[in-house]
Amino acid sequence: MHPFALATVDDTAEAVAAHARDPQAAFIAGGTDLLGLVKDRAALPHRLLDINKLPGMARIEALPDGGLRVGALARMSDVAADPEVRRRFPAIAEALLFSASGQLRNMASMGGNIMQRTRCAYFRDEDDLPCNKRRPGSGCSALHGLNRNHAIFGWSDACVGTNSSDLAVALAALDARVVVRGPAGERTIPFADFHRLPGDTPERDNVLGRGDLIVSIEVPACAEGRASHYLKLRDRQSYEFALVSAAAAVATDGRRIRSVRLALGGVAPKPWRLQAAEMALREVSLDDSHCLEGAIATSFADARPLAHNAFKVELAQRVALRALQTAGARA
């Protein structure tokens, strides 16, 4: 493995300052993504800052108003097992439980999860193939290469990779917020604004800059939270990244949809909210699958499949429908 120095930080302000002053430094918490990137030479940090001892950042708080605040250092397995997370936002617990393996969930942090980089095989390849995310300006091997697993929404000629976090899909659907401590103090980023589309700068996955440290993730209380579900389809049943996934959350009057939140995973460089479908689904009966299908289809008019992933256009609509119906059964 590429050599690096290692320092442990036990104060948040110092962690921010140490990261801000060293462009070759990276934070490490669970390390499950970062160490893989270093082994594959897709990340070459000179210095790792171990943030595991930062105080108070592993808390899971069920807020009195029905919301949730989860420290960035909380482990995926602890959040997934938390009774209030499971009761208030089952889609979050499910998205975590459908991720990785039991061992990795014990290691990986919530902040690290939403920072994980694409699983595009060209990006991860040890042979350093052309990849604009890995080496800006070198080209995108997947654009005209093997792109079955790649995006149908939001991609650019510079990058067609997808975001591989399951958790992020659920958080996007639930309008979570990312609380960040940076050199200029603390700020809160709406989840929809956290990840970036690739455009001409695919090397930047999100809006964080030097010295920015995720301290917590907040999920506001919402009427749809309890009737939420995360559905994940993949090439094998377990321990695999999503081919297509969906998070759905719904509030109803009887069987009629009052409001709904839908987000897809595995189809775009960031979690993909289906806003047109959410509008079209209002007042539709959960029992009218023909009408549900038509409403979901309104979000697919701008789908742009690649050579090998046209199947995702239909599959994603079916996954969204089934996620919505399962969530609806919980309403």
Added chain:
Amino acid sequence: MSNTTATREIHDVSTEQGAARVRVSMTVNGRVRGLTVESRTTLVDALREDLGLTGTKKACDRGECGACTVHVDGRRVLSCMTLAAMQDGKRITTIEGLERGGNLHPVQALFIEHDGFQCGFCTSGQIMSAVAMIEEAKVGWPSAATADVSRPFTVADLSAAEIRERMSGNLCRCACYPNIVDAVAEAAGRS
């Protein structure tokens, strides 16, 4: 090695090879072990190369197979995807640390009884994973095989489908899965 700021350098960057060296102390199978490792040394390499505990296997080295599973502070983790230098003060258990007074751990004995392996390369990881997984089920952790995560989970709900899902992080290329599931199910039932 350390200074007065909150950033504590735990390495010496002045080594000739350019690879920083780190002092680390951890309790491995009940014994306090102090060692000096490169900051980039993974836990699996420290266990195998520095401590001679070769029961823990290194296979994919990417967190994809589970062969390197050990317990850190009682939790199952992948020793290939964590740094030895980050384990200072931690309690590590490897496959060598499961037996008590010459008697195999019940999960070890049941893997033999149910013929839960062929080549054996994944077996220590399978057993370490199973031992901790049963504890996770006992404290009520749900899994992706749990139909309704909002309801409490008890170890009585640990069906074969639950065991397969919870053990999916451990691959067996000899495909001994049916026998592994039987061994784990019996161990969970007895515990």
